[in-house]
Amino acid sequence: MRLYFASHRAVWRVGDVAGIDRSLLAGALERYRLPAGTPVLLDEAMRPVEPVSSWFRSLALARRDAKSMRAYAYTVLMLLGFLQARGTDLRSATEMDILQFRQWRREDTEGTVGAPAGTGTLP
Template sequence: MEMLLFSVGSKVAKCHLESPLLSGEEAARLLVHRSIADGTPIYLDEETMMPVEPLCSWGRNMSYADLARSTLKDYGRIMARFAGHQEGRSRDVLAATESDLVAFKRFRTQMQERPIGSSAWGKESGLLDQFFGFAVDEGYLSQRPVRVAARGRNALAPRVRRGIYSASHARSVPLFPRCWAGRARAGLPGRPNFPWLGTAPKPRGL
């Protein structure tokens, strides 16, 4: 099934909608009355122009989250991209398995012409997790397709680079005086709260 992605635009509807059933102003008022935010994604079957579920219901649910228009449109594109990936594997989004999601992650972060970084993938994986949570809550699925592994991580989680936390923390401290580091390692009074320095044994006699 070929799918088209649109987004809600109340001003566009008000100025350009031409229909014998509903005027542009009426459509704009209805959007406000239903609390449908601008940018809300709309997914339509290219052949029938009928809504594609549960993507449209998910988009409406996201509309209530008080997100910026640009954020809603971005989220809509992410889910449309995943739906296209699933179509290439002869599945829809609700039929996604853990292997489908891992394949999508590898394509986005390694195999496509311009792979995305961990931060961008973290945003996409978080949205996918939110979508499947919605599908479970609304009864479309009995459980999420991705298992939760040790320490609460799953196969979609972005990679964590070791050592980055300590180094970035040290760089983020402005004008860090060396004397504080020495006093802290010696356990002397006046030690600031720099947890990445570790805890040194207290010198005898103090």
């Protein structure tokens, strides 16, 4: 999985998109854009990971600040890695899995702090 953060400036740095008029592109980006700083978690095929990406979007639409969303995103990545190491995923996690993740984060703070590899910016 790869974590990205929405950046409006990054879209225009890319330049023109072949086959799409610049005004049409600008209109589409305005209608569908994510608020700046919104995390987007993508799988190996570059598809949004659900329900996490929808939750991130709801945070952005509720006007959470980018710094808070970034912290939430890294916590979600840690949770997903923790669950994967236990042979489960978010949809099948139990309350006990979540409690054990919480305990692990509190006990192993040095191993859980910092931005994981595979992060970037999404236009």
